[in-house]
Structures are given as structure tokens and as C-alpha cells.
Amino acid sequence: MSDIKQEPIEIETGSGPSDSEYETDYSDTTSLSSTLYEYTYENGRRYGGPHAEKYMLPNDQKEEGRLDLRHHLWNLGLKGESFHVPIKPLVEQAKKEGRKLRVLDLGTGTGNWAVELADTYPDDVEVVGTDITPWQPTYVPPNVKFEIEDFNNSVWTFAEDGYDVVHGRNLIGSVEDWDQFMRNVYQVLKPGGLVELQETHITGAYSEDKTIESSVIPKYSEALAEASVKLGRRMDIAPELITITKNAGFPEATQTIVKSPMGVWPKNKRLKEMGAVGREIFNVGGAESYGLALMTRVLGWSVEDAKALCDQFKKDINNVKIHTIYPEFIISAFKPTASA
Template structure:
């Protein structure tokens, strides 16, 4: 049911210092001091009940299929997601996609969030559909963009098999019990020769130079969050498995590219320093959102216990003597053509 509103393989050891891409090691900075138009259309036509959000702990959560996505959908979270979108845009040097698309006609953005990627792709694809559990997308969008309130886990995606040229996902860790099901359904709904691409955030912290102590509170938080997510059946560490899952689903020409994203402004390089500073902001602003439902439902913590715990986590996040980073995985693969399938 849907509601329309028209590197190589790597270890999970974060301190291994393993090289993950041809990019050079990020050099730390020795200075620790911080220096509506006619072509748009409205899509607001959904049942108003889905705008009556679930309220918990001073935050709001999606009403449609309530409880299936553990993170908020309020304005603070929308602003954080949009900041992360801009961070990744710079990290990817402005590339909206890595798959070698050739005149795609129809694209889908699963878990579109605020819809920024879908809207900015409007000049590249004649027909774009963004799906999400929350109606948080803008009311006025380009005519060739539409948003659908939908649970991607459901069997019926309201589209015909073999109908899309491109299916895109971005930062959906913790959103699904088994992301392999999303890959399999995307394969089904792609045209032969069509592409799927996932741009995913790896929640594990990594460090190349041994500056991350074993008692680092932010690294401890990531492990605790991972434990909570697993107890809820919503795994976070999916990014490093995507390439293998694509291949197992039948995709060919599968590629993987891995980027490093500093957790704060510790790098010397000006662009990495800027990216780290903004990444620290989006993590800092999201720590409560990332923890509340996960720790309450997954570990049985109280809101007060969570808030007290996060005090030290925030301090650790801002420690520039720890040269830590996250990995961003970009994986894309092609559905074989009918001729290729016939030759198998």
C-alpha cells in the first residue's frame, strides 16, 4: 500500500590502519585551533492523517507504518540530513551519481528523505519518483518529480517490473531489516541494462595513525549504537557488504568506490578540514536522534540515561587530537541485458 503525494574487502577493525582507496592518507593539522515557478507543481494530496506524526521524547516520527524507521522526521533532523547531503556533494566533487547513465528516462530514489537529490536530478531524468515513509518533501517541485509515501519493504512498489533505468539509494543504514531485499526488488524493477546505485555511510570509526584511544567515547558510542540496532533487527554496518550483495542479486559491472570523511576538523587539507567541520556539526546535531529510539527500544535505556551518556560522547566527537574518519561507500551495478541473460 502506498500513498501518493504528486577498496577492497576490509576489516571491521577501526584501528587497523588499512588502506581503503587509492587516495592518499589525510594529513592532520598541527594547529588545533579552529580558524515557486511555472515549471513547478504541488504534490500535497495525501491523506492528512500521515501528517499527524508520532511524538516521543520531544521529537516527531513518521505516522505511516509507524515504528519501522527508528529516526525522527522533524525540522532539526531534516536540516541535519540536508547538511549531510551537501557534505557528500562536495566529497563526491559534485557528482549526483557514479553509474554511467545514458539518457535515462525513468528513475526512482528509495528513502528520498527531504527529496533534495530527486529534485536536483530533475534536469537529468524526465521522470523521477522519490519514496519515503515521511511526507517531509517540499510542496512545490519540478513537474517531472513526484514523491510517494511508501514502505520500500512492501512487495508492491506501484510500478511494473523492468520499468526503470536507474534506482538510487543514499544513507539508509538502519532503515531495513535486510537491505538485500531492497537490492533484489530494485533488480526486478530495473529495465535490462538499467543501473542501481547505493551511496552509504559506514558507521564504524577508522583511524590510520594510531591516535584513536581504546577508551574513545565516540567510538564506544558507535559500537553501542550498533549493538542496539542489531537487537532491533536494523543493522547499521551494511556499506562494506553492498558490492557483494549486488553481485549475489545478479548485477554485473559492479563497482565500488570508498571515500574518507573526517569526523571533525582535524585534517590540514583545507577541503577535508571544511568537510570535517560540517560533518562534526551534522553528527553533533544528530546524536540524540540516532540514540533515542535505538537505545530505548534496543537496550532498554531511559531518556535521562541517554542524555547523560551523550555529554561525554559530544566532547569526544570534538577532540581534534584523534584523527578519525568514517568511510563512505559508493556501489553501482548494472542489470544484465536480455542477450546477456540468455547467454548464461
């Protein structure tokens, strides 16, 4: 198991950019049920569908852009791989059995991850991506398909032992009952199958040099945590996922925690690139995506107060003198075989 007790991220000094050089414009950079297109508009964002009361993130074009950037950031963090755990052995085992590897991507979002995996293994993998919002592309590889499904349903429609791999990414804030969710994952996985969760500890931002303490970033994080607990879709749950996974029947589950810096302050080239992308995720609307509905609907804040906090949060994320880091939790587990 690896964790965030790693060497501190080295900060670039001397020739680094000034704050003004990184000022960012925050402007806009199948047959389905009609309820999926019943949108509402508030605070300048679009929300909608039959789950809008509890799903606090918007489903507009700005949110699609944020999800695309978030996918890019995961690619950088995983060095171009779709998983932390190599799946090549699973692909080869399925081939020996004369079949394709079956992969279920829960909360597929814009479908980038599912499409890229299908493109990587065009002859060996079949991918099903599910979401509650129909914003996936129409033209996709023949070995991927998208379905409208709500993984918060207590009973899933997927066949028991029907998948070799289950993948979930950026689901925090969307899952109502993680214990039930992981029990359902266990049920749909074949014996020996892999589940991997890739989640940001969105309320766990920190800095190794305490520069975050003078910013509003902790206040923003606390607001998300308080509102999401009150709503029943916790955003502070990432550190508990390893225990939940083990309790669901995966006793050998492992946890890897990696650092995701925000901003261009790291000296390391790859971390600097990750930081630039991470910062932009908040600039294109991520701060409001997570904060506005929770702060106004759940905590009862005024729109003005919520937007003011989000604006100051973005300024602090963009400040190269504040060295913000988000922990990324990766939970990997194999379902025990009958003989285990």
C-alpha cells in the same frame, strides 16, 4: 575497485584551531493517509507515522536540517556530482530512443537529491522520489514527483523494468531485508539500467592514528550496532552490501570506499570542509537521531544514560585532537542485458 587503503589524511598542525574555537551550540539550528501525521514525542524529539515502531529516526524539523546537511556532505564528497558513475551516457541513450531517462530515488528524504537531478536535466530526466514521511517540498520542477511508498514491502508497486536508474542514499538503519530490497531493485530496473547505493558505515568509525580509541565514539558505534541488529534493521551492514548486490543479480557490481573525516583537523582544504559539515551533522541532532530511540526503546537504557553518551560523543567528534573518519561505501551496478 577503490577502498580505504588510501594515503592517510594529513593532519593540520601548529596553526590549527583550538578546541574552544569550535565549541558548538547544540540547540535547534498530494492527499495522504491521516496516519502519516500521527506523531509521538519522546526525549525531546518527534517521531510518527505508521512505521514509528521500527523506524527509529525522528521526523521533526531538526531531523530535516540534519538531512539537508547530509546531502551537502555527499555533494562535497562526490565533488558536486549526483552519482559516482557518470549517467550522461544513459541520458544520451534515452534521448536516442526518443524518451526521457526514468530515475527512482528510494528514501528520498527531504527531496534535495531528486530536485537537483531534475534541475540538472530538465528536458531529459524524469525523477520519482519515494519516502514514508511527507516532508518533501511542494513546489518542485515539473520533471520530479514524490510518492509515499515503503520500500520494505516485499512487493513493490513500481512496474517491472520500469526505470533506467535506481538511487538510494543513507538507507542503512531503515531497510529490514537487504536481500529482498536488492531483488526488488533488480526487478524494477530495465536491462542495462544502473543502481547506485551511497551509504555511510555509521558503526564503522575509525582513526588512522588511534586517537579514537580513548573516546566514547567506539562505545556509541557498538551501541548502534547492537540495537539495530536486535531491531532487525542493521546499521553495521555497509561492508556486506557489495555481496548482497552481486547475489541479487548484479555480478559486475563495484564498490568504492572513500573517507569522510569528522572535524576540521585535516590539512587538505576540501577534506577540512567535509569535516566541518560532518561534525555539524552530529551537532544539530544527528547523535540523538541515531542513538536515543535505539538505546532507550531497544536496549532499555535510561534516557539519562542515552543522552549522556550522545553528549559525550558530540564532544569527542568536536575535539580536533580526535581524528575520526567514517567510511562511505558507494555500490554501483548495471543490470545485465538479455545478451550478457
